[in-house]
Amino acid sequence: MRRSLRVLVLLVVAVLGPGGLSSARGQAPAGQMTLVYNISIVPRWFDPAESEGLVTPFIFYYAIHDALVKPMPGNASTPCLAESWTASPDGLTYEFVLRKNARFHNGETVTADDVKFSFERYRGASAKTLKEHVASVEIVDPLRVRFRLKRPWPDFMTFYASPATGAAWIVPKKYVERVGDEGFKKAPMGAGPYKVVGFKPGVELTLEAHEQFWRKTPSVKTLLLRSIPDESVRLAMLKRGEADIGYVFRGALAEELRRTPGLTLKPYYLALPVWYVFTEQWDPKSPWADRRVRLAANLAIDRQAVNQAETLGLSKPTASIIPQNFDFSWPAPLYPFDQKRARQLLTEAGYPNGFDAGTITVDLANASFAEGVTSYFGAVGIRATIRPMERGAFFKEYGDKRLKQIIQSTSAAFGNAATRLDAFVAAGGLFTYGTYPDIEDLVQRQAMETDRGKREKLLHQAQQLIHEKVMYAPLLELANVAGYGPRVAESAVGLIPYMSSSAPYEELRLKAK
Numbered sequence: 001m002r003r004s005l006r007v008l009v010l011l012v013v014a015v016l017g018p019g020g021l022s023s024a025r026g027q028a029p030a031g032q033m034t035l036v037y038n039i040s041i042v043p044r045w046f047d048p049a050e051s052e053g054l055v056t057p058f059i060f061y062y063a064i065h066d067a068l069v070k071p072m073p074g075n076a077s078t079p080c081l082a083e084s085w086t087a088s089p090d091g092l093t094y095e096f097v098l099r100k101n102a103r104f105h106n107g108e109t110v111t112a113d114d115v116k117f118s119f120e121r122y123r124g125a126s127a128k129t130l131k132e133h134v135a136s137v138e139i140v141d142p143l144r145v146r147f148r149l150k151r152p153w154p155d156f157m158t159f160y161a162s163p164a165t166g167a168a169w170i171v172p173k174k175y176v177e178r179v180g181d182e183g184f185k186k187a188p189m190g191a192g193p194y195k196v197v198g199f200k201p202g203v204e205l206t207l208e209a210h211e212q213f214w215r216k217t218p219s220v221k222t223l224l225l226r227s228i229p230d231e232s233v234r235l236a237m238l239k240r241g242e243a244d245i246g247y248v249f250r251g252a253l254a255e256e257l258r259r260t261p262g263l264t265l266k267p268y269y270l271a272l273p274v275w276y277v278f279t280e281q282w283d284p285k286s287p288w289a290d291r292r293v294r295l296a297a298n299l300a301i302d303r304q305a306v307n308q309a310e311t312l313g314l315s316k317p318t319a320s321i322i323p324q325n326f327d328f329s330w331p332a333p334l335y336p337f338d339q340k341r342a343r344q345l346l347t348e349a350g351y352p353n354g355f356d357a358g359t360i361t362v363d364l365a366n367a368s369f370a371e372g373v374t375s376y377f378g379a380v381g382i383r384a385t386i387r388p389m390e391r392g393a394f395f396k397e398y399g400d401k402r403l404k405q406i407i408q409s410t411s412a413a414f415g416n417a418a419t420r421l422d423a424f425v426a427a428g429g430l431f432t433y434g435t436y437p438d439i440e441d442l443v444q445r446q447a448m449e450t451d452r453g454k455r456e457k458l459l460h461q462a463q464q465l466i467h468e469k470v471m472y473a474p475l476l477e478l479a480n481v482a483g484y485g486p487r488v489a490e491s492a493v494g495l496i497p498y499m500s501s502s503a504p505y506e507e508l509r510l511k512a513k
Contacts, residue, residue: 051166354381
């Protein structure tokens with residue numbers, strides 16, 4: 001009997017390898033890691049079909065879902081669910097070949113049918129632009145899907161297969177059809193490295209490693225993602241060992257994090273300008289309709305002082321809503337800090353005693369920036385109050401065009417100058433409150449231009465006009481500060497440039513005990 005058992009063991013080792021069942025996918029995951037965020041965890045961020053042109057939902061997409069192509073360490077266009085793709089010489093056809101071993105959390109294979117379904121269901125940022133360009137999505141075979149365009153479009157892969165949108169993130173057709181859209185948000189299922197095993201709306205998301213994930217089995221078995229809006233509480237949790245990684249520390253608390261033994265400060269950089277939108281500039285009765293008033297608001301702000309106070313001087317002052325490293329970005333000249341000139345401009349515009357500007361509506365997680373800006377506005381006579389909102393509600397009202405007066409806007413979505421203009425400047429953009437005919441003409445013309453040089457010229461002209469008209473008051477391109485505790489061997493913070501959290505999650509590691 002002992003000899004028979006020994007033979008059986010040898011056969012198992014021969015078939016599976018010395019690591020047993022786990023060796024087929026790598027080391028079995030172990031342990032729990034707690035990550036604390038400054039945002040509420042809202043269900044619509046679990047569904048890529050509702051992607052808002054922001055980086056925040058990708059915190060959850062990278063955990064639960066997977067995309068045909070997405071940014072990964074060292075490559076902004078990494079083949080993921082698609083092992084390869086090709087474009088036809090005439091630029092009218094894109095074909096994706098899916099991996100044979102990519103599976104959803106229920107074990108079902110990711111197929112071309114799921115890709116077609118996910119695209120047709122997509123209704124998030126730039127959905128109108130995508131669907132205006134795509135003539136059809138064809139299933140060639142179960143693991144091959146073909147997109148046919150109506151005309152050549154150089155930006156297809158930027159709009160479709162980068163985090164400028166959520167269109168290339170694939171959901172399981174059969175499951176979504178069975179549970180419905182609302183059911184899917186309550187109990188999401190994807191093909192990502194982690195599956196949802198518990199959710200307390202707004203507060204906490206519990207994830208468990210998807211051991212069949214095609215890329216690798218995550219090394220951490222359980223991830224606990226918690227919403228802790230209070231920055232001082234997040235820091236206290238890190239100090240007490242109640243959290244392993246915390247995100248977004250600013251000012252004095254960032255300094256305290258840096259000085260605390262056992263904690264590691266980790267700065268990370270986002271494609272994230274902060275800017276102020278004057279929603280009433282198209283109302284001739286509003287003070288904001290006068291360019292001089294908008295220019296005065298820009299000159300009133302000491303951007304470098306805000307940078308030092310909020311992000312230890314790590315951020316970059318900016319005069320554009322387009323990140324400086326984006327393709328087709330035009331280097332807008334910075335506004336000087338000149339409060340004397342700002343007051344003079346207000347007097348010339350007919351407001352020698354300033355005026356009441358109403359509210360600045362802000363995402364609660366970034367409200368501290370508005371506090372400084374409101375103070376600078378007040379110093380020249382532009383009197384405003386801050387209206388903070390939880391991030392999920394803020395961007396819902398922003399996209400529904402329900403915010404009034406001044407909006408503190410942000411976006412860390414990937415893409416290029418065209419994708420950012422499409423969401424915030426172009427007529428019909430998800431967050432566009434108004435635009436100008438000459439700018440709209442340039443935006444539409446560049447979208448049809450296939451010559452790169454000519455297209456860049458059109459996009460630069462559009463950005464120059466935005467600057468000349470002083471449509472916005474850009475503030476900073478943000479650097480964020482994260483921190484992690486002594487249990488963490490790999491935080492995955494900054495592994496993917498411009499991601500706002502740890503990613504990819506399967507790279508997270510705890511130190512061996």
